[in-house]
Amino acid sequence: MKLKEKLIELLLQLFTSVTIFTTIGIIVVLLFESISFFSNVSIIEFFTSTKWTPLFSEKHFGILALASGTILTSLIAIGIALPVGLTIAIYLNMYASKSFRKLIKPFLEILAAIPTVVYGFFALAFVTPVLQEIYPNLETFNSLSAGIVMGIMIIPFISSLSEDALYAVPKSLKEAAFGMGSTRFQTAFKVMVPAASSGIVISVILAISRAIGETMIVAIAAGQQPQFTLNPTIPVQTITSYIVQVSMGDAPQGSLEYQTIFAAGLTLFVFTFLLNSFSFYVKKKYQEKYE
Amino acid sequence: MNNHQKNRIIDLTFKVYGFLFTAISVLILFILLYAIIKAGYSRINWDFLTGLPSRKPENAGIYTAIMGTFYIMVVTLIISIPVGVGAGIYLEEYAKKNGLTNFLEINISNLAGVPSIIYGLLGLGVFVRFFGFGGSILSGALTLSLLILPVIIVATREAIKAVPSSLRDASFAMGASKWQTIQYVVLPTSFGGILTGIILALSRAIGETAPLIVVGAMAYVPFAPKSLFDTFSVLPMQIFTWTTRPQTGFAVAASGAIIILLLITFIMNGIAVYFRNKWQKQLQ
Amino acid sequence: MTDHVKDKELKLPKISAEDVNVFYGDFQAIKNISMDINSNTVTAFIGPSGCGKSTFLRLFNRMNDYVEGFRMEGKIKIDDNNIYKKKVHVEELRKKVGMVFQKPNPFPKSIYENVAYGLKIQGISNKKIIDERVETALKQADLWKEAKDNLNKSALALSGGQQQRLCIARTLAVEPSIILMDEPTSALDPISTTRIEELIFELKSNYTIVIVTHNMQQAGRISDNTGFFYLGELIEYKNTKDLFTNPKNTKTENYISGRFG
Structure with a gap:
C-alpha cells in the first residue's frame, strides 16, 4: 500500500518534469542548430545586414529584414487592439449593464477561439480587397491587412484581461470616486485605470507577445518577401512566415537553409521570452498592492 | 460652456x-x-467531406484532412491527458511550497506564452529528426501535446483548487490514503472543470497549423493515415494550402473547409461552456 | 410618522424625504419613509443590519443609481430641490453632498493627490488655490500635523484611522454642505474612533452631517437627532436623548436595550 502511494507520487512527478524537459528541449534544439548556423554566418551580419536571402544564390542573412516585418505587423495589430480592447474593457466595466455584458462576452470569446488560419484567409480574401477599394495601390500581399486582422484577433485578449484587472479594483475606490462627484469617465481614467495599471500592462504585453509569435495570418496575407521597411502597403516577411516558407519546402537536415529557421526561431523565442518575463515581473511586483 | x-x-x-x-x-x-x-x-456536401484532395478545385475534398485531424487529436489526447492532469494533480496536491515548485510554476506560465511555431521547431528537432519519427502522426501529436500541456495543467489546478478542503478532510478522517482521497474525492469533484479545460485545449489544438507545418504536415495526402508513422495532413493545413493557390476555385474550397473547421471549433467550445456551467452549479 | 422633530423656526429643512419607497427588483428595501433633516445638525441612523439605513443614506447622493434593479418612488429634496428630477446632474449633486464610507478607501495616490482629486475633476488647475484648499481640508480633518511633511507619500502608507481622516479631508476639500457617513468608524480602533467623533462634533458648525452607525453609544455621543430603522421602515425619529431615554415604540426599546440587533 505504502509502495503504491510512493509509485504514484513518482509517476506524477515524472509527468510534471515533462514541462521542464519541454523548456530544456526548446532551448537545446534552438541553440544546437543555431550554433552550427553561426559557425557559417557571422553574428555581425545576422544583426546588422538588412537583407535576408538564404534561398537565393547570393545569400544574405540579415534578421532585421524579417524582424522589421514582424515588428511592423505587430505594431499595426497593437495599434488597433490596444485602444479598441481597452475601450471595450472600460465600457463593459463602467458603462454597460449586466445583461449587455452577459450578452456580449460570449461573442468576444468566439472571436478569440477562431483558428488563425481562418483569420489569415479572411485577411487575404476579404479585408485586402476592401482596403484596395479605398487605396488602390495596396498590393495583394501587405502588412496592413494582416496587421489589422491580427489586431482584431487580439482584441479579446486585451479586453478580457483588462476587464479582469478593472474588476479586481476594490469597489470602494469606485464608490469613493463617484461619491466625490466624478463622472464615469473621470472615475475610469483617474482612478480605475491607474489602480488596474499592472493588470492592463500585463494584458498588453501578452498581446504583443501573441502578435509577434502569430504565424498563419502573416504567412497567408502579408507575403513572402523579406524587406527592411515600414511601408504597410507592400509585401513583407515575418520571422514566423519565413519558418513556414522553408518548412513547406523540403530543406535537408544539416543544410544551411535548415539551420536558418532555428536561428530565426531563436530570435523569436528570445523576443517573446523577454516579454513574458517582463509581464511576470510586473505581476509579482504589483501583486501585493491590494493584498 | x-x-x-x-x-x-x-x-x-x-x-x-x-x-x-x-x-x-x-x-x-x-x-x-x-x-x-x-x-x-x-x-458543403457529402462529396466534399468524403472526397480526396485533387489538383482540380471543383473535385477536391477534405476526407484525408479530416481523418488526419481525427487521428492526430486522438493520439494527442492519449498523451496529453494523463501527463497534463497528472502534473496538475502533483502541483496542487503533492508539491511542497518551495523554490523548485515556484520554478515549475514560472516555467509553465512561460511555456504558455511560447509561440506555437517554436513548438514546431522543437518537434522537428526532437521527434522528427532526433527520434527519427519523421513527419508522422506521432510527431505531430507529440508536438501538439506539449503545446497544450500548459492549458490542461492550469485548468486541472484551477478545478482542484475549487474542491472544498472540507471534503478532503472528511476523506482523510475516514482513514483514506492520499491517492485514495484524490481518486475518490478530489478527481470526481473536479471532473467537470478538468473536462472543460481539456475540451478547450483540444479545440485550440484542432485549429493549430503552424507547428504542424514545421513538423511536416503534407499539403497533399492521397490516403487516410493507417498507422502512427504515416504522413498526414490536417484540416487547417488543407485550408492553408488551398489559400496559397491562385485559382479562385480553391478559395471556394478553402471557405468550405473553414466552415467545417469553425463548426467543429464552435461545437467544442459550446460543449466546454455547457460542462463549465453545469460543473459550477454542482459545486455551489 | 408621529414623533417628528420639532422645529419651531420657519427655515426650510436641509434634507427632506417625502414618501420614499425603494425597490431592488421585487424586494422593497425602503417602505414609505418621510423625514426632515435640519442644517448644521448631526443625524444618526441606527438599526439592525439590513434594515435599510445605508440604502436610505445613499439616496441623498444618489449612490444607489448604479445598483442593478434599483427603483425609487417619492421625493428627496435638498435645499428644497428634488434631487431625483430628470434634469439634476448627479456629479454636481455629489459635490454638494460628500460621502465617507465604511472602510477607509483612499485612492492609491499620494496624500496630496487624494485631497486635490475632487478639485482637479472640477477643472481647478491653479496650483495655489489647490494648495490652499488641501491645507485647509487637512487642517479641518485634523490630519495636517501628521501629514504636512509627507504630502507626497502614498496614502496607503497611513494607518486606518489616518486614512479615514484623509477620506474626510478629501470630502471637505470640495466644500460640500452635507456630509454623509456610512459607518465611518466600524473598521477603526477605539482611539481612532474617538478622534473621528470629535471631528464630527467640530464639523457640525459648518456642515449638515448624516451618519449611519451600528454603535448606539456613538449615536448617543455625537448626534442631535436619531432615526431608528427596522425592516425598511423608519420606526422612530426624534431628538437623540429623547429616543434613548424615552422610546415610544417597543421595537425601538428592544433594540436600544440590546434585546436584538
Whole structure:
C-alpha cells in the first residue's frame, strides 16, 4: 500500500518534469542548430545586414529584414487592439449593464477561439480587397491587412484581461470616486485605470507577445518577401512566415537553409521570452498592492 | 460652456465610443462568418467531406484532412491527458511550497506564452529528426501535446483548487490514503472543470497549423493515415494550402473547409461552456 | 410618522424625504419613509443590519443609481430641490453632498493627490488655490500635523484611522454642505474612533452631517437627532436623548436595550 502511494507520487512527478524537459528541449534544439548556423554566418551580419536571402544564390542573412516585418505587423495589430480592447474593457466595466455584458462576452470569446488560419484567409480574401477599394495601390500581399486582422484577433485578449484587472479594483475606490462627484469617465481614467495599471500592462504585453509569435495570418496575407521597411502597403516577411516558407519546402537536415529557421526561431523565442518575463515581473511586483 | 457640462459631454462621448467599439468587434465576427459561409456553403456536401484532395478545385475534398485531424487529436489526447492532469494533480496536491515548485510554476506560465511555431521547431528537432519519427502522426501529436500541456495543467489546478478542503478532510478522517482521497474525492469533484479545460485545449489544438507545418504536415495526402508513422495532413493545413493557390476555385474550397473547421471549433467550445456551467452549479 | 422633530423656526429643512419607497427588483428595501433633516445638525441612523439605513443614506447622493434593479418612488429634496428630477446632474449633486464610507478607501495616490482629486475633476488647475484648499481640508480633518511633511507619500502608507481622516479631508476639500457617513468608524480602533467623533462634533458648525452607525453609544455621543430603522421602515425619529431615554415604540426599546440587533 505504502509502495503504491510512493509509485504514484513518482509517476506524477515524472509527468510534471515533462514541462521542464519541454523548456530544456526548446532551448537545446534552438541553440544546437543555431550554433552550427553561426559557425557559417557571422553574428555581425545576422544583426546588422538588412537583407535576408538564404534561398537565393547570393545569400544574405540579415534578421532585421524579417524582424522589421514582424515588428511592423505587430505594431499595426497593437495599434488597433490596444485602444479598441481597452475601450471595450472600460465600457463593459463602467458603462454597460449586466445583461449587455452577459450578452456580449460570449461573442468576444468566439472571436478569440477562431483558428488563425481562418483569420489569415479572411485577411487575404476579404479585408485586402476592401482596403484596395479605398487605396488602390495596396498590393495583394501587405502588412496592413494582416496587421489589422491580427489586431482584431487580439482584441479579446486585451479586453478580457483588462476587464479582469478593472474588476479586481476594490469597489470602494469606485464608490469613493463617484461619491466625490466624478463622472464615469473621470472615475475610469483617474482612478480605475491607474489602480488596474499592472493588470492592463500585463494584458498588453501578452498581446504583443501573441502578435509577434502569430504565424498563419502573416504567412497567408502579408507575403513572402523579406524587406527592411515600414511601408504597410507592400509585401513583407515575418520571422514566423519565413519558418513556414522553408518548412513547406523540403530543406535537408544539416543544410544551411535548415539551420536558418532555428536561428530565426531563436530570435523569436528570445523576443517573446523577454516579454513574458517582463509581464511576470510586473505581476509579482504589483501583486501585493491590494493584498 | 462650463466645466461641468464639458465633463458630461466627454462622459457621453466615451460611452458612445465604447458601445460602438464593442458593437463593431461583434459585427466583424458576423461579417467574417457571413463572408465565409457565403463563399463556401455551395461546397458543403457529402462529396466534399468524403472526397480526396485533387489538383482540380471543383473535385477536391477534405476526407484525408479530416481523418488526419481525427487521428492526430486522438493520439494527442492519449498523451496529453494523463501527463497534463497528472502534473496538475502533483502541483496542487503533492508539491511542497518551495523554490523548485515556484520554478515549475514560472516555467509553465512561460511555456504558455511560447509561440506555437517554436513548438514546431522543437518537434522537428526532437521527434522528427532526433527520434527519427519523421513527419508522422506521432510527431505531430507529440508536438501538439506539449503545446497544450500548459492549458490542461492550469485548468486541472484551477478545478482542484475549487474542491472544498472540507471534503478532503472528511476523506482523510475516514482513514483514506492520499491517492485514495484524490481518486475518490478530489478527481470526481473536479471532473467537470478538468473536462472543460481539456475540451478547450483540444479545440485550440484542432485549429493549430503552424507547428504542424514545421513538423511536416503534407499539403497533399492521397490516403487516410493507417498507422502512427504515416504522413498526414490536417484540416487547417488543407485550408492553408488551398489559400496559397491562385485559382479562385480553391478559395471556394478553402471557405468550405473553414466552415467545417469553425463548426467543429464552435461545437467544442459550446460543449466546454455547457460542462463549465453545469460543473459550477454542482459545486455551489 | 408621529414623533417628528420639532422645529419651531420657519427655515426650510436641509434634507427632506417625502414618501420614499425603494425597490431592488421585487424586494422593497425602503417602505414609505418621510423625514426632515435640519442644517448644521448631526443625524444618526441606527438599526439592525439590513434594515435599510445605508440604502436610505445613499439616496441623498444618489449612490444607489448604479445598483442593478434599483427603483425609487417619492421625493428627496435638498435645499428644497428634488434631487431625483430628470434634469439634476448627479456629479454636481455629489459635490454638494460628500460621502465617507465604511472602510477607509483612499485612492492609491499620494496624500496630496487624494485631497486635490475632487478639485482637479472640477477643472481647478491653479496650483495655489489647490494648495490652499488641501491645507485647509487637512487642517479641518485634523490630519495636517501628521501629514504636512509627507504630502507626497502614498496614502496607503497611513494607518486606518489616518486614512479615514484623509477620506474626510478629501470630502471637505470640495466644500460640500452635507456630509454623509456610512459607518465611518466600524473598521477603526477605539482611539481612532474617538478622534473621528470629535471631528464630527467640530464639523457640525459648518456642515449638515448624516451618519449611519451600528454603535448606539456613538449615536448617543455625537448626534442631535436619531432615526431608528427596522425592516425598511423608519420606526422612530426624534431628538437623540429623547429616543434613548424615552422610546415610544417597543421595537425601538428592544433594540436600544440590546434585546436584538
